[in-house]
Amino acid sequence: AEVLEVSVEARQVEEAMLAVLHTVLLHRSTGKFHYKKEGTYSIGTVGTQDVDCDFIDFAYVRVSSEELDRALRKAVREFKDALRNSGSDGMGQISLEFYQKRKSRWPFSDECIPWELWTIKVNVVNLANEQERQICREKVGEKLCEKIINIVEVMNRHEYLPKMPTQSEVDNVFDTSLKDVQPYLYKISYQITDFLGTSVTTTMRRLIKDTLAL
């Protein structure tokens, strides 16, 4: 399981989450499989595109798939809304889990066996003025650069990847519902941290204020 942490302003949450999720999915998506006779298959082509962030000095590459982008945006928006509605703390985490399905006999339902888990811990900060916000834009941009490098490091370890499935098994390994690309089966979940007191948020706020103090 890989854990990444970011501290962002409320308006940066969506873009920061999308940047990380898209980078992971870029590495975990292939072209569409086309099975031919005799158990061979050919793979479609994955296109990519650059995305510029509006609230962060940052750009990232994502898979060219509107369906995938929509799915991720929906999840991230829900997460952002939950964060906002939870109260003043602004702490939570969003998880991206890759899993394989194992068919069970009736009456048991199929099992979902995770094989890779990415968790992004988010801490939302509130900044007082435009100057602080400008610095935050740059700092968060730099932080995200580090996160991308971390993600790539993990990917390069070539740890477990599911075996390439036969045609009958392909839906147990890949999400074949999209029309242009084929990510590994994944699910996104999130949780909002709900405790008060000397929360990390307050400490972070203080830290940032101290750093920015003139």
Added chain:
Amino acid sequence: AMDTDLSSQDRKDLDKFIKFFALKTVQVIVQARLGEKICTRSSSSPTGSDWFNLAIKDIPEVTHEAKKALAGQLPAVGRSMCVEISLKTSEGDSMELEIWCLEMNEKCDKEIKVSYTVYNRLSLLLKSLLAITRVTPAYRLSRKQGHEYVILYRIYFGEVQLSGLGEGFQTVRVGTVGTPVGTITLSCAYRINLAFMSTRQFERTPPIMGIIIDHFVDRPYPSSSPMHPCNYRAGEDNGAVYPSVEDSQEVCTTSFSTSPPSQCVFTVTKAHFQASPPVVTDTLKVPVMGLAFSHQLSSSRLSCQPAALGVGSADLGYPVLFAGGLNAAHPHQLIGPGREGGVPLIPSQPAHGTQADQERMCTPLDGGHFSAATPSSSEDTETVSNSSEGKCGSPHDLLETIFIRKVGAFVNKPINQVTMANLDIPFAMFAPKNVELEDNDPMVNPPDSPETESPLQGSLHSEGSSGSSTGNTHDDFVMIDFKPAFSKDDILPIDLGTFYREFQNPPQLSSLSIDIGAQSMAEDLDSLPEKLAVHEKNVKEFDAFVETLQ
């Protein structure tokens, strides 16, 4: 040994994979530095031509350059493929930003399946490369190129050279893929000096009008293939600015990396300029360096003989050449040496177009021999004397002259200002600009007896102190230009600096002036008898009051 374990088909496949992987790597890197957003489409039906199942466009010139650099070889131990990304300012300063290295080491993975696992891992590595190319500092720089600088690339094959990245460069590893013949590693070494430089200052600067496209296009051959248009459209933000594929630069660098003498040109010019004061050398070295590569090669391409004039060190000539060459777009402005017919440096007919300019640069100028090599000149020498401010005949001035001209030819800035910007501090454009006075410009009025040490430093110091004498409004202290930190405030309509200056000398308080003081005292005196009468009337009350206080 190694190869017997690998079937011949597998070996062939592996070689093909590595070759195309190298080509795609170059494409990804160069495209990521074009300054524009890249977008390719996914396609569910395999086209059969998309290597590694990724839609990566193939820019023909880039493939051509890569193939040229590889020359049919594959990355192997000790033979790495490097893509160097550098920045070149409109003033000619050049700086290496990144070196992307595709290397092979000896660690073999015999068990791995070539056609399947290696292929997929190479695909994964390309995806990582796509991601990483957006997070190094050069990405943001490249997205803002076109106005004051451009991003260039060059590909070379052989030993990795990281010395141009400055001190403290950082490395990021993109990834590795083990194969039966070795492990492929892809990494990037990048300069960090600019990392904290805000790229915003480039946004604020309006685009330089009239940048000559020719400058970035060096055509050694008149019939060379069309270059990439360097579309510096004034006023347009993210124009499709291509990194200029400087053919000569590409080839030059191949020879650059293998031939030591060419390296000396740029580092030891000082030593060779025995006759001339180092002032000139220093200043020439820096701004010219960026172009040195291309011009050097173009000269050799045209088979010019540097030794023609009996010059001991061919190195002497190059900086001068380049200065001349920088006027490629304005042949008329080419200076003295061109006009003296005897010096086979520059043909007396100012030719037009870059081709002729290349020829122009072909023969070096020997400072020491200069005066001797000027037989009856049919051309006007006034160009020389005019430009060198009354001094002529000595190589020092000539070089000086060239230097000035180079600057003038190029950018629409006052000569002295740009000259100073080029002095000693490369990329001085990144540093705050001071208002230069011509008198302080050592290029205009060079010091009479230059020291060998650092006259440049001296000139800079003098410039600093003279600069401080301007804008002085008080005897008490010297204020150059009051730029108080954080002085811009949206709330106050007035600039703090202006406020400070205006209210530095407030007028005296009126109550402190003598006239008014005298007036009020007179009033006080007049009212005294009245007050005394009141007090006498209430003397009992006052006494009682005083008692309560005790």
